[in-house]
Amino acid sequence: MPLLAVNDLRTYFHTRNGVHRAVDGVSFALEKGETVGIVGESGSGKSVTCYSIMGLVPQPPGRIESGTAMFDGIDLLRCPPRVARSIRGRRLAMIFQDPMTSLNPYLRISEQLIEPLIIHEKISKAAALRRGQEMLEAVGINDAAKRLHHYPHEFSGGMRQRVMIATALITRPELLIADEPTTALDVTVQAQILELIRRLQREFGMAVIFITHDLGVVSGLCDRVLVMYAGRIVESGDVRTIFYQPRHPYTRALQRSIPSTQPKGAELFTIPGLPPDLSRLPAGCAFAPRCESATDLCRRQDPALRELAPGHATACLRVQAGEI
Amino acid sequence: MSDPILELKNVKTHFPVHRGLVFRRQVGTVKAVDGVSLAVQQGEVLGLVGESGCGKSTLARTILQLVPATEGTIVLAGRNLTAASAAEVKASRRALQMVFQDPYASLNPRMTVFAALAEPMLVHKICARAEVAGRVAELMKKVGLAPRFMKKYPHEFSGGQRQRIAVARALALQPKVIIADEPVSALDVSVQAQILNLLAQLVREMDLSLIFIAHDLSVVKHISDRIAVMYLGKIVELGRAADVIERPRHPYTRALVSAIPTPDPDAERARHRIVLAGDPPSPLNPPAGCAFHPRCRYAEEKCKAAVPPLERIADGREVACIRVEEIAGGGTA
Numbered sequence: 307m308p309l310l311a312v313n314d315l316r317t318y319f320h321t322r323n324g325v326h327r328a329v330d331g332v333s334f335a336l337e338k339g340e341t342v343g344i345v346g347e348s349g350s351g352k353s354v355t356c357y358s359i360m361g362l363v364p365q366p367p368g369r370i371e372s373g374t375a376m377f378d379g380i381d382l383l384r385c386p387p388r389v390a391r392s393i394r395g396r397r398l399a400m401i402f403q404d405p406m407t408s409l410n411p412y413l414r415i416s417e418q419l420i421e422p423l424i425i426h427e428k429i430s431k432a433a434a435l436r437r438g439q440e441m442l443e444a445v446g447i448n449d450a451a452k453r454l455h456h457y458p459h460e461f462s463g464g465m466r467q468r469v470m471i472a473t474a475l476i477t478r479p480e481l482l483i484a485d486e487p488t489t490a491l492d493v494t495v496q497a498q499i500l501e502l503i504r505r506l507q508r509e510f511g512m513a514v515i516f517i518t519h520d521l522g523v524v525s526g527l528c529d530r531v532l533v534m535y536a537g538r539i540v541e542s543g544d545v546r547t548i549f550y551q552p553r554h555p556y557t558r559a560l561q562r563s564i565p566s567t568q569p570k571g572a573e574l575f576t577i578p579g580l581p582p583d584l585s586r587l588p589a590g591c592a593f594a595p596r597c598e599s600a601t602d603l604c605r606r607q608d609p610a611l612r613e614l615a616p617g618h619a620t621a622c623l624r625v626q627a628g629e630i
Numbered sequence: 631m632s633d634p635i636l637e638l639k640n641v642k643t644h645f646p647v648h649r650g651l652v653f654r655r656q657v658g659t660v661k662a663v664d665g666v667s668l669a670v671q672q673g674e675v676l677g678l679v680g681e682s683g684c685g686k687s688t689l690a691r692t693i694l695q696l697v698p699a700t701e702g703t704i705v706l707a708g709r710n711l712t713a714a715s716a717a718e719v720k721a722s723r724r725a726l727q728m729v730f731q732d733p734y735a736s737l738n739p740r741m742t743v744f745a746a747l748a749e750p751m752l753v754h755k756i757c758a759r760a761e762v763a764g765r766v767a768e769l770m771k772k773v774g775l776a777p778r779f780m781k782k783y784p785h786e787f788s789g790g791q792r793q794r795i796a797v798a799r800a801l802a803l804q805p806k807v808i809i810a811d812e813p814v815s816a817l818d819v820s821v822q823a824q825i826l827n828l829l830a831q832l833v834r835e836m837d838l839s840l841i842f843i844a845h846d847l848s849v850v851k852h853i854s855d856r857i858a859v860m861y862l863g864k865i866v867e868l869g870r871a872a873d874v875i876e877r878p879r880h881p882y883t884r885a886l887v888s889a890i891p892t893p894d895p896d897a898e899r900a901r902h903r904i905v906l907a908g909d910p911p912s913p914l915n916p917p918a919g920c921a922f923h924p925r926c927r928y929a930e931e932k933c934k935a936a937v938p939p940l941e942r943i944a945d946g947r948e949v950a951c952i953r954v955e956e957i958a959g960g961g962t963a
Binding site for chain 1: 788852893895
């Protein structure tokens, strides 16, 4: 049984301008200890997918229209709030892009670090502080005994991200969801944080969902990759398949537009047009208006995500028909 | 070689740090830019890279005279900006324009595209009022926007389109040099490529010089002729783009290059990465000698003694490392 199985998740936002289909029928599964990357541009629904699992979608305007998210046999979307709370923050943790806005500036690191322990494990404050100090040491913060009592503003960006990782991992979760945790950091600091996530994953044996728009980060870190476009998964497969034999035209176009994969001075490949407005999605395939291989059928019929080979699925009618 | 269009000599931008409300006293100096010398040729793209806090944005602002230089000279097309009067500086701004990182913040939400593009032309009186509309339409076409959107406001455009408007505004005065500070960092990959193509095309067509500031080395390599790497207010390596990225010589450049993740799973897993320990030091209290020595794997006692000068090495590039010849070879490893 997979650790997490998301099936047909639909999260819509009901706004004055209509229904915004942020996540529109997403299904995937994650095994224990596995690392899955979710890539896509802004607005593709990668963050909202994870927010839905974590119960962080503001309702209203958001609403989870359908779907299940089975975590170890419990449906996180339908179970009683008390049960969900006992899982989220303990067995399931999340870290965010901006460590400055996700740590409370008024509280010392110690308070924020041990809060999950006090809530979930009901241990004494002294014992929790000892664990907090160990955790800070584990994420590579020197002089942890003293640093424990500092405020977030006393840390640099990279150090704050380490603190946030420590806060998320202090309960030894089985699954960590990382939402662009290195996007706000310099490349050298990014390399440190990625190394840290890799090491902690080995030590704790946890599974990771890594959300990013940076294909380079995914290539080194993830076992499997889900590519999202306009609220759906358009291609999924193991990392080598996605990078070396991508089939969906969007995945291929995305890779071709990275500067480092193109010769110097050459015109960069660009995807024409813009991502669609999620409250006015076109009929048929959402990528069709920007796709160089689209046919009339693509503009009429919705493509389903189908397996081409074991573990490699794509949602493109023309690929499925063997035409491209 | 002809005279450079823009030349910086030993430019320093220092900010005093004060403490105390009643007995205010200076307790230190942030040396944001600390002795930068550079020359940019007409039609050249110079990439400027470094981590946050290395002084690359302050250098851009100093060149534009948005913050005064503490020391040194900045010569634009033969005119020394650091010694110029306010009127002369204003006049030279025509030749020197800037594009900022965030197109959501750099455009006035209450000005239409037309107003944003017409304003610089009217301020600098570069054409008769009657000609302005025609010129605005021309500019919009140049950056790939339909002139019929002239009366729209910034919020009606996507991020990429807004960045096109910001580029058009920079071009309104027919400048000779454009400084673009992280112009694609806030954009998605597919849109980023569109803006990079646009900038490259404009440089070619209008014989512009471009100073392209970014922290993403693959983007910088793609667009630049030469690259300057900054660390703590100083240039530590300067050379042809391909040399600097493919065969970096300064230990800091090597670490920086090795930290870029590549979109190739096998190569990414196989390669040896130099993970720098710690954060960049504070410019308020920089280490003695070479500022990089506390994080440098090649540092020796002598590196702590004196600030290494930026010196030309055999292949023509300049490197500020006294051990550069001793540690040669080994690529990025």
